[in-house]
Amino acid sequence: DTEVTQTPKHLVMGMTNKKSLKCEQHMGHRAMYWYKQKAKKPPELMFVYSYEKLSINESVPSRFSPECPNSSLLNLHLHALQPEDSALYLCASSQEWRFYEQYFGPGTRLTVT
């Protein structure tokens, strides 16, 4: 099983809402990543977790709050987002913290109204 799953596939939320994105993998990977991708742009790294510890935070605003409750699961909690936060949010995982071995999920398409 080389699959990274993300739920929901689509999410529409208001600026005052609180929502969460979920990412799951069952490949025994110990590193997980969140990326943000705007339309027609490349993915931009947001966070890296290695062995359930936050290893990289690319100066992401605090309205995005990641959580890694166990090695298979990665959440991204969203609160007080802005319309410009609308994007495709991609999750990825790798055996160890090695960017060149990442498997990507299909993403969650987020629209902030």
Add this chain to the structure above:
Amino acid sequence: GQQLNQSPQSMFIQEGEDVSMNCTSSSIFNTWLWYKQDPGEGPVLLIALYKAGELTSNGRLTAQFGITRKDSFLNISASIPSDVGIYFCAGLSNTGNQFYFGTGTSLTVIP
């Protein structure tokens, strides 16, 4: 962040034609990667390059790690309709913790 520039930005080609695209950076990278992204999906790794000058093939795809370590090239031979998508290069620094995607090349194959 680091800018990796890909060219061309988009390509429209006939089925059966060969395709060439490249990726350049102002900085040196120790690893170059090429991904393909289909609509509604995450990127999928096509080829990884670990050494300057390295030439690696994966089926109809061939990629090269530039000698200067500041560029990389991807060729697709005998294109087919399922080659349609966005191709991204990506560079990984020698420290292993700086990773950037290129600006992307959108490929359209006309049957």
